[in-house]
Amino acid sequence: MTTLLPSLPDLRTEPVSDAALRRLLHGLPGVDEVGAEQRAAALASRSIKRDAKLWALDLAIRVTDLTTLEGSDTSGKVRALCAKAIRPDPTDPETPSVAAVCVYPDMVPTAVEHTRGSDVRVASVATAFPSGRAALDVKLADTRSAVAAGAHEIDMVIDRGAFLSGRYGQVAEEIVAVKEACGDAHLKVILETGELSTLDNVRRASWLALAAGADFIKTSTGKVSPASTLPVILVMLQAVRDAADATGRRVGVKAAGGIRTAKDAIRYLVVVHETAGPEWLTPELFRIGASSLLNDLLMQREKQRTGRYAGPDHFTID
């Protein structure tokens, strides 16, 4: 397949100047916001019923990064979250586990301890999450401590200030450095699209993160509004699909923040399915970062299986 896109440099091995990065990123095809919003709205109107819905609900559970990122988090809270992540619905052993729990770095040891023996991964935010306003060595230390404590996945934030002021080289270098600090841990790069503001910027930041070696690109911290939106995820999915066409390497996408209902989650899955393609419908390539979403997924799943809605008190609050 021919590509319109500039060849993607590997920024891990060949550092590129700001000017060259600017030419690369600003040479990408533009994104027409009105058109992208219309396409996202059209996909959101898909009607997913019966078997297709049950399948989607199970997948949505399997791709969930069950998250708690509060100043008030305690070991007790994280322990409960882990139990829920492993067995979301104690009344139905068929219910799949979620993909991962996502916590702050100091909670990683607790999370590792309480997910041991399960398939649930431990993800940790790092790099002075959520603002990213710290010196690089602090960010790297933050990352290393989370990895040393056993985190399988690191969710870093990019320096949005550097990005918006055109210092693309700095953004890329930080991603490369954090990736190196991750060792074997997988790196999710949070673009914080609510602060990037335009879809052109979303596409550029996606490409920058892809070139710098991200395993996943992620919309948001959940601390900035707007967090994930369908048009944003659409553009990010187009970016990973284009990159896969160009390089053969498939990078994952994570939507985080503001996804609270099963209906929302299914809309995201439809956008993934019809944009990046069915290959992306797996926890290896798509995640949803959420907390309250899980119980709605369980409730809708129960409804699909039994034909009845159970009250909210039939689902555990952790």
Next chain:
Amino acid sequence: MTSTDLTGTESATLSASSAWTYAPAPESRDVVQVRSSYGLFIDGEFVEPGDGEVFKTVNPATEEVLAEVAEAGQDDIDRAVAAARRAYDEVWGPMSGRERAKYLYRIARIVQERARELAVLETLDNGKPIKESRDVDVPLAAAWFFHYAGWADKLDHAGFGPDPRPLGVAGQVIPWNFPLLMASWKLAPALAAGNTCVLKPAETTPLSALLLAEICQQADLPPGVVNVVTGAGETGRALVSHDDVDKVAFTGSTAVGREIRRAVAGTRKRLTLELGGKAANVVFDDAPLDQAVEGIVNGIFFNQGHVCCAGSRLLAQESIAEPLLDKLKTRLGTLRLGDPLDKNTDIGAINSAEQLQRITELVSSGEQEGAERWQPACDLPERGWWFPPTVFTDVSQSHRIAQEEIFGPVLSVLTFRTPDEAVVKANNTPYGLSAGVWTEKGSRILMMAQRLRAGVVWANTFNRFDPASPFGGYKESGFGREGGRQGLGAYLDV
């Protein structure tokens, strides 16, 4: 295929994940009561035709007969025009604009209230996907009535001088591709301006216009203000050549448009024609590509390409033509063709066997003339009339598929090297209804809009309609404008 999971082991995930097929999600057809037979709507009542002739209307997705519909003969047309004349002289003409507006607002609201019913009926009778009748045809029909309701008491301020007068009785003939929407485009401005109407829907899609007639009854519209006479070509001919019709408005093929123009030549009748098209959708190398792909799809595959302003010629700048087509083909692989009542259907049925035959004939001419045909893998239902989305590459201006209106889901791809060449090729057609321009460069959009000989030029979008925006053609695409303030001019003595 395998992928490496996060623990570093190989796992076969794709076979499981590619299993997501959307379950059928049909809209219920019980929301609308299709009667076994329909009369003519004349003078506020449904009546039997004078000579008792009827014809059948068929669901193009199943070939099932939906209903028998009365065929209006000369006597029926005489009755309908007389009713419209009486209503014009005695009720609607003398009525104040503000009073007329009340009826139009009422019709608009009832269209909204009965939206689901109208959408299902439209899909049954026409074959278009329910998502289009639900999200486009019906909401726009309501929007047209709302828009012109607002004009009814403001004609003094429409730019035609003080107190512009209506024309009288309008004879309106509409096509089968947007049956309800075209009825609204015709009725709303005519009624707002103070005219009365005799409307003839197409013979393959009469049902939604008859439901709209029922809505007029429900809105207590005075008898005779709107009359709906069903039938085929003969009925239309009788209507447009009737001596007591003051204004003729037609949307349909250029061939019939010519015939109508001959029929009204030398009479006092005013005429507006909205005819065929062969629109160019011009994609420059700096276009927002993913959205351009959507715009190309929406331009030609919306409503199975049964759209007079369809973007049936893709003009792609040569430097991006190949990757653009790759993206387009990938996207066409995701289109879902099938049961029009299924909410996930993107491509519905071809409206009639006759139209399917015409599309098939033009497509084989394309192949014979040397263009390259491409279609995505696509199962067609066994019953009904269907045609898969089709893309022709290696098309030359001299090919029939680049010149003639196909009115089906068939895209002809041509290339250009410079903006000048794009303009020349885009304008090199007897038609001139619409065009599309895709570029991130604002000045180029303005330059193209100025030079393209087309009534509508869409920039970075395609097939978008708004009641405030005038619509109509250049050259053999007809004359007169529908929509907006300009659309009022077609129904006022100005």
